[in-house]
Amino acid sequence: MATVEVPYQETVPLHHPKTWLGKYVFSQDHKVIAIQYGVTAMAVGLVALFLSELMRIQLAFPGAMPWFTADMYYQSITMHGMIMVIYLLTAFLLGAFGNFCIPLMCGARDMAFPFVNMLSYWVYLISVILLLLSYVVPGGPTGAGWTLYPPQTITAGTPGDDWGIAMMLISLAVFIAAFTMGGLNYITTILQARTRGMTLMRMPLTVWGIFIATFLGLIAFPALFVSAVMMLLDKFLGTSFFMPAIVSLGKSLDYSGGQPLLFQHLFWFFGHPEVYIVALPAFGVISDLISVHARKNIFGYRMMVWAIVAIGILSLVVWAHHMYVAGMHPYFGFFFATTTLIIAVPTALKVYNWLLTLWRANIRLTVPMLWALAFVLTFIVGGITGLFLGNVIIDIPLSDTYFVVAHFHMVMGVSPIFAIFGGIYHWYPKLSGRMLNDKIGLLHFYITFIGTYLIYFPMHYLGFIGTPRRYYETGVTEVTGFYPQSAHDLNVFITCVALFVGVSQLLFVYNLIVSLKKGKKAGDNPWGANSLEWRTPDTPPGHGNWGERLPTVHRWAYDFGVSHGDQDHIPQDVPKQKSN
Amino acid sequence: MRVALLILAVVVGSVIFNFTTPFHLGQIASNWGLIDVTIWITFVLCGLAFIILGILMAWWIYTYQYQPGQLAEYEPEDPVLEGRLTILTTIGVVVMLAPGLIAWNDYIAVPEDAIELEVFSEQWTWSFRLPGEDGIFGYAHNKNIDIIANPMGIRDDDPYAQDDLVIETNIVKVPVDKKIKVLLRSKDVLHDFWVPEIRAKMDSVPGMVTYFWFEPTRTGVFEILCAELCGSSHHAMRGEMHIVTREEYQLWLDDQITWAERKAGVVPLTPVQQLGQTVARDNGCFACHNTTGAAGTPGPTWKGMWGTEVELDDGSIVTRDEAYVRESITNPGAKLVKGFSNTMLQLSDDVTTEDIDALIEYLKTTTPAVE
Numbered sequence: 001m002a003t004v005e006v007p008y009q010e011t012v013p014l015h016h017p018k019t020w021l022g023k024y025v026f027s028q029d030h031k032v033i034a035i036q037y038g039v040t041a042m043a044v045g046l047v048a049l050f051l052s053e054l055m056r057i058q059l060a061f062p063g064a065m066p067w068f069t070a071d072m073y074y075q076s077i078t079m080h081g082m083i084m085v086i087y088l089l090t091a092f093l094l095g096a097f098g099n100f101c102i103p104l105m106c107g108a109r110d111m112a113f114p115f116v117n118m119l120s121y122w123v124y125l126i127s128v129i130l131l132l133l134s135y136v137v138p139g140g141p142t143g144a145g146w147t148l149y150p151p152q153t154i155t156a157g158t159p160g161d162d163w164g165i166a167m168m169l170i171s172l173a174v175f176i177a178a179f180t181m182g183g184l185n186y187i188t189t190i191l192q193a194r195t196r197g198m199t200l201m202r203m204p205l206t207v208w209g210i211f212i213a214t215f216l217g218l219i220a221f222p223a224l225f226v227s228a229v230m231m232l233l234d235k236f237l238g239t240s241f242f243m244p245a246i247v248s249l250g251k252s253l254d255y256s257g258g259q260p261l262l263f264q265h266l267f268w269f270f271g272h273p274e275v276y277i278v279a280l281p282a283f284g285v286i287s288d289l290i291s292v293h294a295r296k297n298i299f300g301y302r303m304m305v306w307a308i309v310a311i312g313i314l315s316l317v318v319w320a321h322h323m324y325v326a327g328m329h330p331y332f333g334f335f336f337a338t339t340t341l342i343i344a345v346p347t348a349l350k351v352y353n354w355l356l357t358l359w360r361a362n363i364r365l366t367v368p369m370l371w372a373l374a375f376v377l378t379f380i381v382g383g384i385t386g387l388f389l390g391n392v393i394i395d396i397p398l399s400d401t402y403f404v405v406a407h408f409h410m411v412m413g414v415s416p417i418f419a420i421f422g423g424i425y426h427w428y429p430k431l432s433g434r435m436l437n438d439k440i441g442l443l444h445f446y447i448t449f450i451g452t453y454l455i456y457f458p459m460h461y462l463g464f465i466g467t468p469r470r471y472y473e474t475g476v477t478e479v480t481g482f483y484p485q486s487a488h489d490l491n492v493f494i495t496c497v498a499l500f501v502g503v504s505q506l507l508f509v510y511n512l513i514v515s516l517k518k519g520k521k522a523g524d525n526p527w528g529a530n531s532l533e534w535r536t537p538d539t540p541p542g543h544g545n546w547g548e549r550l551p552t553v554h555r556w557a558y559d560f561g562v563s564h565g566d567q568d569h570i571p572q573d574v575p576k577q578k579s580n
Numbered sequence: 581m582r583v584a585l586l587i588l589a590v591v592v593g594s595v596i597f598n599f600t601t602p603f604h605l606g607q608i609a610s611n612w613g614l615i616d617v618t619i620w621i622t623f624v625l626c627g628l629a630f631i632i633l634g635i636l637m638a639w640w641i642y643t644y645q646y647q648p649g650q651l652a653e654y655e656p657e658d659p660v661l662e663g664r665l666t667i668l669t670t671i672g673v674v675v676m677l678a679p680g681l682i683a684w685n686d687y688i689a690v691p692e693d694a695i696e697l698e699v700f701s702e703q704w705t706w707s708f709r710l711p712g713e714d715g716i717f718g719y720a721h722n723k724n725i726d727i728i729a730n731p732m733g734i735r736d737d738d739p740y741a742q743d744d745l746v747i748e749t750n751i752v753k754v755p756v757d758k759k760i761k762v763l764l765r766s767k768d769v770l771h772d773f774w775v776p777e778i779r780a781k782m783d784s785v786p787g788m789v790t791y792f793w794f795e796p797t798r799t800g801v802f803e804i805l806c807a808e809l810c811g812s813s814h815h816a817m818r819g820e821m822h823i824v825t826r827e828e829y830q831l832w833l834d835d836q837i838t839w840a841e842r843k844a845g846v847v848p849l850t851p852v853q854q855l856g857q858t859v860a861r862d863n864g865c866f867a868c869h870n871t872t873g874a875a876g877t878p879g880p881t882w883k884g885m886w887g888t889e890v891e892l893d894d895g896s897i898v899t900r901d902e903a904y905v906r907e908s909i910t911n912p913g914a915k916l917v918k919g920f921s922n923t924m925l926q927l928s929d930d931v932t933t934e935d936i937d938a939l940i941e942y943l944k945t946t947t948p949a950v951e
Contacts, residue, residue: 070813143811155768244788246766246767246787250867260770296652330684331688359640394615397780458597466805561651561652
């Protein structure tokens with residue numbers, strides 16, 4: 001076989017920690033860092049969940065919480081959105097899954113730069129702390145919406161226009177530094193530290209998803225970084241990058257000649273790839289979960305890889321579909337509507353291939369598989385509503401309504417969260433050596449899947465009647481009746497479901513904690529999977545992951561449905577000639 | 581098994597909900613029926629895709645459940661099938677995109693015979709301007725804004741400006757069956773002028789003039805919403821658009837005043853009143869109060885306030901005379917207007933009694949005698 005020896009990884013002297021602190025806190029082991037990322041992201045995610053419940057209560061029962069002012073509502077939408085998109089989803093899918101999966105799945109001993117990897121987590125933690133500290137600065141956090149559109153972001157009339165926005169922008173800049181350290185590590189590790197025989201086209205799709213997502217992040221995040229810096233300059237040094245001459249609440253400001261649309265372009269040049277930074281790792285995880293638990297090879301592996309690459313490239317040229325009503329040149333509408341609908345083709349192919357993988361499979365309905373199936377259905381709904389909003393003329397009536405809220409929660413809220421849940425249920429046995437409790441897992445799954453569907457599916461229809469998003473209260477309108485009492489009743493229903501689903505997430509937290517000690521012993525490969533992380537000599541894998549020698553890869557990760565002794569699958573490191 | 585039935589239930593339930601829910605696009609009131617058609621085409625195609633994919637998924641999960649000893653079919657890929665699916669999806673996308681782009685082409689091409697209407701947005705209200713008899717707007721820029729004398733920033737000496745009709749209220753009337761080009765300006769932050777029944781919407785961006793056009797097709801009263809987050813009272817930034825017959829429109833037009841008339845009607849401030857205005861400005865009063873009648877601000881508007889009765893939060897009625905206003909300035913929490921909370925700060929010690937006297941003189945001017 002024409003594989004090259006990889007002496008570097010084989011002999012790399014790992015820096016084994018000698019103290020408790022070095023092993024569990026300032027650890028350079030990618031698995032510990034993955035857990036740190038995961039726990040931090042989930043903790044801050046619970047904050048975002050709590051904020052969303054406050055908003056839902058306000059929408060359904062205005063006045064029920066007299067202390068919850070409009071300012072607090074707008075601060076909540078901002079913090080909820082930013083936390084979910086950046087500090088939870090990006091951090092979890094890349095920071096936790098990326099860290100855990102890349103070295104194990106590629107057959108490496110650790111990340112290429114373990115120290116930088118550790119630094120990446122600690123800098124991320126600082127960004128989270130800075131973000132949460134904005135609750136204690138004068139004026140509280142910014143209430144400009146997670147899109148942070150100027151001028152309102154930095155003018156009076158928006159909560160947190162002073163300290164709050166500064167904290168937000170600085171926190172984002174720090175996060176981007178953390179992401180860059182992590183991202184360079186992921187790419188270098190994938191390109192340089194794969195074990196013998198692990199060609200790119202043998203990599204599990206999880207690694208492919210994370211790989212392309214990281215590329216996107218490294219291209220897109222700098223746009224957010226510069227816009228954060230420019231906005232800080234506008235706010236504190238009086239430049240006018242984004243600020244035209246305006247009269248803010250009766251006061252003429254000293255700005256002149258700036259262009260608010262410039263910020264929107266920069267923001268969405270980051271913001272749209274960001275959707276795929278979250279989606280691509282989720283695609284990868286789901287592909288692997290479906291294949292493993294359906295006991296069948298993923299259908300059309302090459303197509304799946306090229307679809308990920310194509311989506312990644314196309315995602316860089318669709319950003320202005322978020323700006324159809326922003327006042328940019330109308331001809332842009334033709335271009336961005338076309339590119340946006342083109343991206344639907346590779347995305348649809350991925351969905352077809354997931355479904356075709358189920359065809360004539362031997363499906364085990366394990367908890368991770370249920371999450372994966374729920375992901376596919378949710379993603380179909382979120383994807384096709386994207387075809388509405390991507391088509392410029394349809395976006396005109398639907399933009400800034402609850403249709404958009406429902407769409408993006410389905411496609412980039414609920415779906416990636418399902419992928420995260422699926423991934424956790426799938427990899428927890430490898431991470432901890434124990435299985436998560438199935439009964440609690442099933443309960444958690446059914447509540448969350450049915451619940452989120454009941455929340456978001458009817459919400460599209462609130463958008464059709466024209467309910468505007470980001471409204472502290474809609475108020476049943478008597479003038480024209482576009483928002484009738486029945487729509488408000490629907491809002492009450494949605495809130496009740498949301499509260500129930502929100503509280504039910506504690507089941508998951510409970511399961512994670514209790515199973516750590518009391519879970520069933522997992523063994524090395526409880527799911528009968530093929531990829532390398534299930535082939536480590538120890539479970540959980542020790543520092544350095546592998547024994548004396550790194551594994552050698554002889555095949556792709558999807559040899560399911562083939563007999564191998566008494567098993568129906570052949571792991572990646574089993575040589576070809578020994579099998580059939 | 582259970583999950584297969586659940587997925588089937590989700591698909592069936594979604595279809596039933598779709599056909600029984602009253603929540604669909606409201607009855608359209610403009611020429612943009614093509615938008616509704618495009619939505620309908622997309623809805624049908626996407627709906628079918630959702631139903632087919634959902635049923636296949638439920639069916640296959642049900643049929644191919646795990647059986648020990650069973651082997652799944654080994655089929656790495658099928659380029660022919662994948663190619664066909666690609667082509668099918670591409671056709672679907674083209675069918676949805678084509679009418680969308682055709683409609684967009686109409687949407688951005690404003691007919692020459694459209695009449696123009698300027699929508700001026702600010703935190704958190706709307707006002708309007710019409711070009712007047714010459715059909716041409718006078719030049720306007722935020723730098724020209726004086727919140728009392730020139731709230732829209734119209735250039736004083738522009739000959740085209742003199743006959744512009746200025747409508748300083750959040751209610752506007754438009755004639756039915758007449759093409760209207762809406763020009764959008766903003767005084768402060770992003771806003772978005774939106775009437776759901778018209779379908780069209782567009783952000784207003786400070787420093788730019790944005791536009792869209794529509795033709796009202798039925799008369800009625802419609803709610804104007806702000807569709808772009810614009811600060812604390814975004815949700816309260818409402819207005820009304822009345823689509824009326826041409827006769828009624830003409831009567832309404834006759835009632836509006838021109839820029840020249842408005843200027844003539846504005847009594848210049850006396851030095852004392854000017855001092856009062858400066859006091860108001862320097863002490864940040866305009867952060868919460870205004871003279872434009874905008875709703876949703878943290879403090880009550882000053883426009884039309886002087887001498888009128890108002891209900892307090894304890895239900896009593898008080899006349900806003902000099903004694904009341906003076907007390908409200910010096911002791912903000914003493915008597916609160918119903919619906920407002922006591923967030924007003926005490927004036928700093930630098931503000932002298934003369935300053936407060938001047939401020940009161942200025943406040944009197946915010947209630948025009950003509951109204």
